[in-house]
Amino acid sequence: MDIANNVNDYNIETDKKVIKISGIILIWGKITKDYKIINEIKNTYNIKDILSLENMINTMLENNHQEYINYINEKKEWVNTFINNIGVKYESII
Numbered sequence: 001m002d003i004a005n006n007v008n009d010y011n012i013e014t015d016k017k018v019i020k021i022s023g024i025i026l027i028w029g030k031i032t033k034d035y036k037i038i039n040e041i042k043n044t045y046n047i048k049d050i051l052s053l054e055n056m057i058n059t060m061l062e063n064n065h066q067e068y069i070n071y072i073n074e075k076k077e078w079v080n081t082f083i084n085n086i087g088v089k090y091e092s093i094i
Contacts, residue, residue, distance in 0.1 A: 001045055001046075003021065003024055004023070004024045004045055004046040004047060005046050007020075007021040007022060007023060007024075008020075022048075023046075023047075023048035024046075024047055024048060025047065025048050025049045025050070025051060026041075026047050026049075026050045026051070027050075027051045027052075027053065028050065028051075028052055028053070029052070029053050029054060030052055030053070030054045031050055031051075031052040031054075031055075038050050
């Protein structure tokens with residue numbers, strides 16, 4: 001968490017470009033809906049924002065973000081194929 005309090009001591013390098021850090025965000029899978037707790041964490045650790053993957057995913061689904069829905073459906077097919085193949089191989093062993 002040192003980076004949150006000393007942003008001038010750190011740089012990010014991407015594609016051989018140096019980018020100055022202006023702050024940090026925290027991304028969790030799921031967070032509380034109690035904004036008092038979220039703000040307390042942000043203030044305690046000097047975090048610019050706390051984001052939830054669950055909220056981001058729900059927002060895309062609620063807004064019918066078709067590209068994301070297609071992506072999820074493709075991954076679902078991959079997982080189903082994987083599970084089905086494991087089942088077939090496992091049944092042939094026993």
